[in-house]
Amino acid sequence: MRLPANKLRRLWRKKIALWLLLLPVVFILLAYVLFPQAEIFIQSFSREGQWTFANYFDFFNFRASANLEALWGSLYISVLTVLFSALVGIPLATLFSFYDFPGKRVFASIAVLPIVMPPLVGVLAFLFLFGESGILPRALQAALHLPSVPFGIDGVGAILVVHVYTMYVYFYLFCSDFFSGLDVSLLEAARNLGAKRLMILRRVILPMMTPAVGGASILVFMTSMASFSAPFIFAGSFRILSLEIYNTKLNGDLEMAVTQSVLLAAISILFLVLLRKYSEHRQYTGGGKGASIHVKAISHGWRRIVMGAFGILMVVVVILPHLTVILMSFVKNGTWTWQTLPPSYTFENYSNLLNDPRVMEPVSNSVRMAVLATLANIVFGLAAAYLLVRYKFKGKKWIESLVMLPWAIPGTVLAISLIITFNRPTWLSAGQILVGTFWILPLAYFIRNIPLVFRSTFATLEQFDPALEESARNLGATWWFSFRRVILPLIAPAVLSGSLLAFVLALGEFVSSILLYNFDNRPISVEIVSQLRIFNLGSAAAYSVFLIILIGFVVGLSNRTFGKKRGVAGFAG
Amino acid sequence: MSKVILRDVNKAFGDVRAVRNLNFEIEQGEFFSLLGPSGCGKTTTLRMIAGFQFPTSGDIFFGERDVTFLKPSLRNAAMVFQNFALFPHMTVFENVAFGLQARKVSKSAQVDRVSRALQLVDLLGLESRAVPALSGGQQQRVALARAIVIEPEILLLDEPLSNLDAKLREETREEIKSLQQRLEITTIYVTHDQEEALSLSDRIAVMNQGVCQQIGTPAEIYQTPANRFVAKFVGNSNLIDGIITTLSDEQAVVQITPNWQITVNTVGKSVHEGQSVTLSIRPADIVLCRKSAPANNVFMARVDSVKFSGATIESSFYIDEQPLRCKSLSSAGIVPENGQVTIHIPAQDIIILT
Numbered sequence: 005m006r007l008p009a010n011k012l013r014r015l016w017r018k019k020i021a022l023w024l025l026l027l028p029v030v031f032i033l034l035a036y037v038l039f040p041q042a043e044i045f046i047q048s049f050s051r052e053g054q055w056t057f058a059n060y061f062d063f064f065n066f067r068a069s070a071n072l073e074a075l076w077g078s079l080y081i082s083v084l085t086v087l088f089s090a091l092v093g094i095p096l097a098t099l100f101s102f103y104d105f106p107g108k109r110v111f112a113s114i115a116v117l118p119i120v121m122p123p124l125v126g127v128l129a130f131l132f133l134f135g136e137s138g139i140l141p142r143a144l145q146a147a148l149h150l151p152s153v154p155f156g157i158d159g160v161g162a163i164l165v166v167h168v169y170t171m172y173v174y175f176y177l178f179c180s181d182f183f184s185g186l187d188v189s190l191l192e193a194a195r196n197l198g199a200k201r202l203m204i205l206r207r208v209i210l211p212m213m214t215p216a217v218g219g220a221s222i223l224v225f226m227t228s229m230a231s232f233s234a235p236f237i238f239a240g241s242f243r244i245l246s247l248e249i250y251n252t253k254l255n256g257d258l259e260m261a262v263t264q265s266v267l268l269a270a271i272s273i274l275f276l277v278l279l280r281k282y283s284e285h286r287q288y289t290g291g292g293k294g295a296s297i298h299v300k301a302i303s304h305g306w307r308r309i310v311m312g313a314f315g316i317l318m319v320v321v322v323i324l325p326h327l328t329v330i331l332m333s334f335v336k337n338g339t340w341t342w343q344t345l346p347p348s349y350t351f352e353n354y355s356n357l358l359n360d361p362r363v364m365e366p367v368s369n370s371v372r373m374a375v376l377a378t379l380a381n382i383v384f385g386l387a388a389a390y391l392l393v394r395y396k397f398k399g400k401k402w403i404e405s406l407v408m409l410p411w412a413i414p415g416t417v418l419a420i421s422l423i424i425t426f427n428r429p430t431w432l433s434a435g436q437i438l439v440g441t442f443w444i445l446p447l448a449y450f451i452r453n454i455p456l457v458f459r460s461t462f463a464t465l466e467q468f469d470p471a472l473e474e475s476a477r478n479l480g481a482t483w484w485f486s487f488r489r490v491i492l493p494l495i496a497p498a499v500l501s502g503s504l505l506a507f508v509l510a511l512g513e514f515v516s517s518i519l520l521y522n523f524d525n526r527p528i529s530v531e532i533v534s535q536l537r538i539f540n541l542g543s544a545a546a547y548s549v550f551l552i553i554l555i556g557f558v559v560g561l562s563n564r565t566f567g568k569k570r571g572v573a574g575f576a577g
Numbered sequence: 578m579s580k581v582i583l584r585d586v587n588k589a590f591g592d593v594r595a596v597r598n599l600n601f602e603i604e605q606g607e608f609f610s611l612l613g614p615s616g617c618g619k620t621t622t623l624r625m626i627a628g629f630q631f632p633t634s635g636d637i638f639f640g641e642r643d644v645t646f647l648k649p650s651l652r653n654a655a656m657v658f659q660n661f662a663l664f665p666h667m668t669v670f671e672n673v674a675f676g677l678q679a680r681k682v683s684k685s686a687q688v689d690r691v692s693r694a695l696q697l698v699d700l701l702g703l704e705s706r707a708v709p710a711l712s713g714g715q716q717q718r719v720a721l722a723r724a725i726v727i728e729p730e731i732l733l734l735d736e737p738l739s740n741l742d743a744k745l746r747e748e749t750r751e752e753i754k755s756l757q758q759r760l761e762i763t764t765i766y767v768t769h770d771q772e773e774a775l776s777l778s779d780r781i782a783v784m785n786q787g788v789c790q791q792i793g794t795p796a797e798i799y800q801t802p803a804n805r806f807v808a809k810f811v812g813n814s815n816l817i818d819g820i821i822t823t824l825s826d827e828q829a830v831v832q833i834t835p836n837w838q839i840t841v842n843t844v845g846k847s848v849h850e851g852q853s854v855t856l857s858i859r860p861a862d863i864v865l866c867r868k869s870a871p872a873n874n875v876f877m878a879r880v881d882s883v884k885f886s887g888a889t890i891e892s893s894f895y896i897d898e899q900p901l902r903c904k905s906l907s908s909a910g911i912v913p914e915n916g917q918v919t920i921h922i923p924a925q926d927i928i929i930l931t
Contacts, residue, residue, distance in 0.1 A: 010646045014631065471662035474629055477649040478656045479676030479727060489675070493666045 025391045032384060033406040035432045036451055040421035041269065041413065047424055048263040059263040071264065074248035078268075081160065081235075081244060082228040085167040086221050092168060093175025094217065096318075101183035105311040114322050119173040120555050121326070122512035123233040124529050125548040128536070129325030130157065130166050131237060132332055132545075139328065139345060162238035167231060169325070171224045178220040182213055215282065222279045226272055230414030232515040236533075249416045250519060253423075262424060265417040276412035326552060332545035340541060353546035363543070366531035367550065373442075373527065374510035377449035378457075382503050384450075385457035393465040411455040415515025422448055422520065442525045445517060449510035456509070460502025464495045501562030508555045579640035579730045580605055581626065581763060586635035588621055588787075595621045597787045599635070603780075606761040608754070610774040613784035614810065619767045620735060622784075626765060627656050627733055639730055650679070655724035656733040660740060661716050663708045669695070669719050670704035676727035694726035697756060714745045721753070725760065732757070732764045738773065750777060771811045775799060783807050805930055808857035814928075815858045815901050824850050828924065831856060834897040840873050841927045848931065855930040860891070860904035862926035866919040867910065874922045883912045894918065 051058050063071045100112045118126065133139055136156030145153045157165055190212075194204045235247040245268050252261040332346070333353055340346035356363045388407055392400060410418070426438035426447075438444045468491070476486035514529035521530050528547050535544040581603040588596040596618040603609045611619035624630045626637060628649035637645045644652055655676070663672050673691045682690070695701050698718035708716065717737060724732060737753070738746045754777055757764050768774050774781050775795040783790045783798060783806070791803035802808035805816055819831040822838070829843045831854060841856065848854065866875060878894040878901065885907070892912045893902050903920065905912070912918060 010643075011631065014646045014648075469660065469662060471658045471660060472664060474627075474649070475656065475658055475662040475723075476664075476675065476679075477629075478627055478652075478654070479679055479723065480650050480653070481675070481679035482650055485679055489678075490664055494664075 022391075022395050022397065025387055025395070026397070029384070029388045029391055030403065033403065036447065037406055037409055037454065039432070040418075040425040041409070043425045044262045044265055044269075044417075044421045047259070048266045051259055059259055062260065063263055063267065070243060071248065071260075074243035074245045074264070075267065077243045078229055078245040081163055081167070082225050084160075084164055085171060085228040086224045088164065088168045089172040089224050090175050090217065090221065093172035093220070094179050096172070097176045097179035097183060101180060103311070105308060105315070107312065107315050111315040111318060114319055115176055116173050117322050117326070118170045120559050121170065122514070122529070122548075122551050122555065123170065123231070124512070124514040124532060125329060125551055126170055126325060127166055127233045127237045128532070128544065128548055129329045130162065130169070132328045132541070133325060134162070134165070142343075143345075158238060159240050159242050163231075163234045163242075163244075166234040166238070167228055171227055174223050174227075175217070175220045178216040178223075179213070182216040186212070218282050219279065222275050222282065226275045226279070226412065229268065229272055229275075230416075230515075232414070232416055236518075246414055246416045246515075249420060253420065253519060258424070261420055265420040268414055269412070269417045272412040272414055272417075273409075276408070280408075329545050329548045329552065332541055333549045335542040335545070337540040337542045346541075350542070353542040356543070357546055357550065366526055366528045366547070369525050370511050370527040370529075373446045373449060373525065374507050376446040377453065377510050378503050378507040380446075380450045381453050381457040381506050382499065384454065385461045385502070386499065388458050389461035389465050392462060393468075407458050408455050410451050410453075413452075415452065415513070416519065418448060418451060419516035419519035422451075422516075439520070440522050444520050445525055445527065448516045448520055449513055452513070452516065453506035453509060457499070457502045457506050460505075461495065461499050464498035468494065504558045504562055508551075508558045511554065512551045579642075579763060580638070581609075581731060581765065582636075582638040583622075583626075584636045584638070586622070586625065586632045586637065588618070588625060588630065589633045595787050596625070596632075599789055601782055601789070601792055603763060603765065606763055608757055608764045608766065608777060608779045610766045610768060610778040610781045611784060612768060612771060612774040612781050612811070614769055616786075617784040618787040619769075619784050623656075623733055623735055623765060623767050626731070627654055628652050652731075653727070653729050654731040654733055655727055655729035656735065657717075657720045657724050657737045659736045661720040663716055663719055663723070665709055667708065668704065669700065669706050669708060669711070672708060672719055673723045673726050676723065680727065690726055691722075694722040697725065697759075698722045698752070713741050714749065717741060717749060718752075721756070725756070725762070730763065732762050734764065734766045736768055737766075738768075738770075746773075753777070771813075775811070783811065785810070800928075802857060802928065802930070805855055805857075808928065808930060812857065812859045813902075815856075815860065816930075817856045817858065817899060817901075819854060819856060821848055821850055821852045821854060824848065829929075834899050837876065837897040837899060839922065839927070840924050841929055842924050843929065846929050846931070848929065852931070857928040857930055858901070858922060858926070860902045862923065863901070863903040863905070864921040864923065865903070865905050865909055865912065866921050874924055876920055876922070878918050878920050880912060880914060880916050880918055883914050885911075894920075896920075 048059050049055055049057065062068070066072070096115060100108060100115070121129075131138065134141065134155075134157040136153060136158065138156060141153040141156045144150070144155075148154070186209075190208060191204055194208050199207065230246060232246045232250070235242075235244040236250075239247055245264060249261050249264045249268065252264060334349040334351070335346040336348045336350045336352060339348045357367070358364070388403070392404060392407075413421075422444060423439055426433055426444060429435045429437055433443075436443075438447065472490055472494070473486055476490045477483070481489070511527075512529055513527065514533075517527050517530050518533070521527060526534075528551060532544045532547045535541075535547070583599050583601050586596060586599040587594070599618075599622060601609075611622055613619045621630065625632055628644065628647055631646050635645075636643060639652070639654070664675065667675070670691055673694055674687045677687045677690060691704070692701060695704065698721050700715065700718050700722065703711070703715070708719065711719065717740070720737070734753070738749055741749060750773060766774070766777060775798070778795055780792060780794055781798050782792045785806050791798060791807050793801075798807065798811055802811060802814075808814045809816060817833055819833040819839070821829045822832045823830045824843070827842060827844050828840055829848060830838050830840055832838050833856075839856070876896050878896045881893045881895055881900070884891040888907055890905050890907055890912055891902065892905070893900060895901070
């Protein structure tokens with residue numbers, strides 16, 4: 005007879021495996037994701053150790069209205085950003101999806117370029133190009149012999165331009181995706197039933213598009229609310245909440261900074277919840293059975309010229325900031341004063357980067373911290389994704405939400421929460437005060453990138469055919485053997501490209517770095533700003549170029565791996 | 578090569594009882610099929626035998642060995658999955674060699690055994706091909722080779738033909754059968770296709786809603802279905818309810834409708850007058866009559882619809898408001914649409930289900 009212990013042992017083993025994964029994952033989420041946020045939430049209700057609503061009364065005080073102005077400023081900028089990004093992104097996606105013209109493929113791939121530019125670098129480029137002492141205004145001044153520069157972007161306008169430049173890509177990507185999955189037989193059916201062009205647009209295409217447009221809007225709104233780099237350089241006297249947090253912190257009013265952070269985080273989380281609700285029922289496309297869009301070739305003479313001109317214009321607009329940064333990186337520090345274009349050029353900025361250990365230090369700092377954070381992200385992402393795909397347990401939904409939470413936490417808020425949590429010894433930090441040490445930055449990078457690495461791992465594991473693992477086990481492989489030989493090689497490309505992206509984001513991270521760095525671990529982004537402050541434009545640009553090249557390399561690499569593996573994924577499904 | 582014994586096996590998923598009180602013994606080298614509609618518990622049964630799930634109660638033995646809760650990797654019961662589950666990142670060779678590597682077989686022995694297995698499935702020379710580049714039929718054979726190369730005690734096949742097109746299905750069916758016979762390997766085959774099960778198996782277990790309905794050779798299952806479900810599922814039979822009115826030595830008369838009586842054989846059946854019975858009549862057993870008609874069980878039928886499909890004609894008609902489906906050879910004559918036909922149902926072809 006069989007012993008019941010047999011069954012118990014196997015049930016046990018499954019339970020133990022579950023707990024071995026569950027405990028560390030939950031611990032990390034609670035300790036480093038939830039706890040700091042809870043901490044600032046609680047702190048926002050206290051002043052000098054007393055429970056009070058005083059901080060919130062101060063925030064919503066109409067007489068000292070700086071905070072309200074900042075909140076209003078953030079909302080105002082964000083709404084405008086959504087509007088203008090949609091106005092650029094949607095027509096562009098429509099154009100590229102429905103029409104064919106020479107050079108289209110090149111233009112289409114250039115259209116997504118702004119998203120790979122680190123926000124701070126983008127801001128820098130716009131400053132060099134369109135700022136009060138930028139290349140374009142001066143060129144106009146020189147050409148028209150004006151007494152002073154005709155324009156220079158600043159304040160709200162400048163922030164908006166930078167936002168739209170980087171964020172129209174969301175609309176472009178969401179809508180392109182929608183069009184490529186659109187089943188044209190639906191449009192044909194509408195035509196067949198007697199609908200005219202306008203009616204098809206109004207009754208069929210637009211309603212089906214709302215989920216894509218809605219999703220992109222929410223995403224852009226969230227990103228814009230959290231945006232820090234553009235306001236940091238351009239805001240001037242205009243108040244914006246994310247920047248206000250930074251300023252309040254610098255002025256030493258930590259209690260108010262905490263309260264501002266809680267409010268900004270609350271708005272962001274609200275929109276994240278909205279986004280998740282939205283994406284739950286955004287499955288109008290993707291059946292895959294229907295015919296795809298019949299792309300219309302533009303062959304008519306003058307139309308081709310118009311399209312060509314438009315394409316070239318677009319390329320110039322999109323590429324110009326990148327080119328400017330590259331140009332600036334060759335400028336000798338302190339030589340560009342009143343001239344339209346910088347007068348003297350040198351390789352010094354680059355040779356310093358390679359030879360001078362002091363110039364090199366921020367780079368090696370950033371690399372070290374990004375590597376540490378990314379390694380942690382890979383281990384955690386794998387464990388969390390495997391846990392959530394393979395096991396069923398109570399509270400699974402909560403873990404999923406917690407994993408995605410850092411996505412909704414603006415960098416400024418994260419930094420403030422880490423300052424509040426780790427400015428005293430806790431057992432979470434092994435009894436150390438982390439603020440002011442090297443470790444606070446890798447920790448911040450790790451937390452910020454949890455959702456990214458998790459998602460890319462989760463998505464592939466979810467598609468992963470369980471029969472593959474079963475068949476390995478059936479053929480006699482132990483769990484470890486099948487994990488090593490079957491699961492890992494198949495999910496590696498996705499995990500790798502996710503982590504590479506996380507790595508470059510950590511490398512160029514600015515928002516939380518500026519609040520958390522100290523001199524010894526100052527990262528590239530912080531150094532760019534300090535160089536800018538002492539007018540070393542060339543050095544600042546050289547660091548930026550280094551970041552752009554690295555990011556371009558990583559994105560190209562992961563595109564290639566993904567492109568190659570797409571066939572494999574299709575086969576496995 | 579060993580026996581497989583299932584004893585009182587039950588499997589519940591929450592409140593759903595997927596498999597109930599399953600008992601059977603599969604002989605060494607036998608080709609045994611689990612046949613049933615989707616959701617009948619046949620795949621769950623196979624997965625319990627493979628060790629991916631374990632029974633809520635009951636035992637599973639391979640020969641003398643109790644494997645009920647044994648890990649799948651220690652069972653030596655190789656499975657061919659419905660979607661083949663080939664590792665997409667490995668070549669044909671690497672796929673087939675996988676089980677050997679898991680068993681730490683030496684490199685040279687691997688090469689040897691893999692090429693022998695590939696020879697058996699007629700794929701020699703494709704060792705270095707990428708799996709996604711193979712056709713469906715070739716992938717199917719790689720899956721087979723990968724399973725047999727580890728010299729399993731038991732071969733498990735989960736609807737292995739359902740991913741192939743109709744023509745390939747027939748060919749592969751032959752190959753699986755001849756491979757199984759050559760290797761004399763105990764094989765459990767899951768399918769919902771009655772023709773597949775009938776043509777391949779030594780014995781079949783017909784399952785429905787988690788319960789085994791009948792176990793028997795293909796001939797037994799087809800000729801003497803145990804109940805309505807088996808008659809309907811395996812023979813696609815007409816099921817007609819009636820009451821026995823008169824009983825003689827070996828025959829009975831069954832009243833179906835007020836104006837329709839039919840004579841049936843009762844050899845080996847204990848029935849009595851006034852008993853309600855169900856008659857099972859297979860569509861192919863209904864004979865269309867030309868001019869001369871046999872003596873009894875000849876009826877006039879009103880043709881309802883006719884479906885011509887080449888060699889055979891499927892027609893449906895009514896006898897006194899009782900619908901009846903018939904499958905006749907085209908050579909037996911075209912059935913007139915919207916007309917009357919004379920049909921004959923031989924008494925020995927009617928099965929009484931009680």
